[in-house]
Amino acid sequence: MIALDGLIPAIVTPMTADGDVDELAHKNFTWIEERGTGDEVAAIQQQRFAEVVSDERPWDYIDAVYLPGTIDAIQAKVQARIDAGVEYLMLHTLAPDLDQLDLIARHLVEVFA
Numbered sequence: 770m771i772a773l774d775g776l777i778p779a780i781v782t783p784m785t786a787d788g789d790v791d792e793l794a795h796k797n798f799t800w801i802e803e804r805g806t807g808d809e810v811a812a813i814q815q816q817r818f819a820e821v822v823s824d825e826r827p828w829d830y831i832d833a834v835y836l837p838g839t840i841d842a843i844q845a846k847v848q849a850r851i852d853a854g855v856e857y858l859m860l861h862t863l864a865p866d867l868d869q870l871d872l873i874a875r876h877l878v879e880v881f882a
Contacts, residue, residue: 860873
């Protein structure tokens with residue numbers, strides 16, 4: 770995982786005159802799979818991400834920057850962003866899929882509300 774504590778100040782500081790940040794937002798892609806082993810979930814997510822993200826980005830990069838993984842792994846990545854100061858997280862599904870919105874609500878919004 771990318772060390773967000775080092776990344777966020779580098780992005781935010783140039784945007785503020787005194788280095789203070791009132792609010793920090795972050796947007797990201799995710800795809801939630803409720804069933805399967807970590808490898809099975811990753812295989813499905815790799816297919817989904819390939820439809821949206823350039824194939825010039827290797828899976829290690831996608832895994833570090835976006836929000837793939839098992840539900841526990843995605844929740845840990847969200848918590849890492851919160852710990853780094855993110856107050857608002859806007860999540861995008863990888864396809865127009867209402868079931869994904871339900872899964873995001875159940876596994877992320879309800880957990881972090």
